[in-house]
Amino acid sequence: MAVTTAVAGALCAGAAGVGTGVAAATMAPMPPPGPTVTAPPSWAPPKPADPMWAMGNAQVWDAGWNHWGVWVNGTFIPTF
Structure with a gap:
């Protein structure tokens, strides 16, 4: 009976979130x-x-990245 009570207590504590860390979201780069x-x-x-x-x-010339490049089909390709 003691084993059953211990297992049931551990399952309830896990379901309640006891011992878990705090979740935090970070912004994507x-x-x-x-x-x-x-x-x-x-x-x-x-x-x-x-x-x-x-x-x-x-x-x-790209002043943001300070290098040469070419626009091809709407995409900037650096050529340095």
Whole structure:
């Protein structure tokens, strides 16, 4: 009978949440902002050669990440 009472007590305590930690939610990381296309600053590296895969799209300077890149089908691809 003592074993039955101990098991029943342990099950009730577990169901009541005794001994559990506090749950807390954290915010998901925010995605990085999109590129900020501006004129390159004086300290920027020279513009690299246009890649063959750019399909004629011009390279632009991204002031947010400080590198060169190409817009292809609405997606900014860094070329550094």
